[in-house]
């Protein structure tokens with residue numbers, strides 16, 4: 171079985187490619203390297219001992235995609251390709267709509283042209299907006315408050331309409347909670363550009379002395395310690411979720427939507443403390459104002475994922491912090507080519 175992974179050089183894609191290769195799949199990767207480096211693909215090959223057929227291309231480039239589908243008999247596609255920074259999406263909404271929405275439209279059109287009808291899509295817990303309660307089940311109301319989230323929600327609508335119009339498609343919409351951590355080898359991990367927006371890459375930069383302290387965005391939320399609560403999931407678990415989703419597509423299940431989370435929420439303070447434990451010394455932090463747009467609490471009800479695709483996150487918070495820190499300590503400047 172051959173899987174096309176778009177955006178495979180990125181954070182989640184690179185970890186997923188390893189799991190696919192370890193599970194006997196052949197992997198073709200299309201990435202324009204707009205937010206990643208080729209060395210990540212080389213590391214995937216090094217860790218797995220297997221080859222990835224790599225194409226440097228933009229998924230909006232129809233001819234480039236046609237070449238890939240002509241040269242390979244693809245069974246399923248996992249689409250990670252897209253822009254993902256919430257703040258940037260507010261400054262550059264058109265670029266986000268163009269890349270994320272137009273990108274998947276071109277991809278689907280070319281898939282159709284070549285009779286490929288199995289697709290896994292990276293959605294996000296952001297589509298739940300500010301949930302009315304936790305844990306969150308897949309049938310909760312959906313809403314968004316920024317262009318990035320809107321691209322995810324619109325794509326979900328597009329995929330539902332596509333399925334209604336052609337139920338030969340098998341579509342897996344995976345709503346990720348907060349992926350963190352890295353491959354235990356320390357060879358691949360999250361490599362954000364500039365100062366990280368997300369909590370965990372920010373904390374690991376503080377751990378290695380690249381940033382002075384963690385800014386905690388508010389301690390007056392209606393949560394047990396006043397800081398925001400999220401469902402952090404090890405990227406290795408998340409990657410395994412994709413393999414299970416691809417296996418499910420092979421059973422021709424139609425369209426399905428699952429949460430990929432652990433079902434457990436940790437606060438920002440608990441995260442800082444967990445990293446302090448992994449580091450063996452206190453991670454410095456300061457309490458600051460809330461970040462606009464942040465919600466107090468978000469964690470998954472993961473029971474449908476377990477029931478439907480057999481997914482259950484196995485790795486602990488200690489594993490996540492250890493592996494994230496290991497990656498950062500081995501690669502203080504991220505990927506260097």
Ligand code: NAD
Pocket residue numbers: 176177178179180181182183200201202203204205206207227228229230249250251252253254269273292293294295346347348349
């Ligand atoms: P990432 O930026 O590390 O990976 C995305 C990859 O796609 C990058 O390698 C980038 O170069 C590539 N890319 C972007 N536009 C492209 C295009 N038009 N053509 C080809 N390649 C393109 O991001 P990630 O964290 O690995 O996220 C993967 C997917 O999961 C994204 O769609 C993201 O929105 C979604 N997601 C991520 C998170 C998270 O916290 N990381 C949470 C929920 C959903």
Ligand code: UDP
Pocket residue numbers: 348367368369370372384385386387388397398399400438461464
């Ligand atoms: N957060 C923080 N300081 C940071 C980055 C994030 O206190 O430098 C908090 C943020 O307010 C939220 C949690 O950490 O409560 C997770 O934020 P992240 O941006 O990683 O994920 P998201 O908000 O998208 O779930």
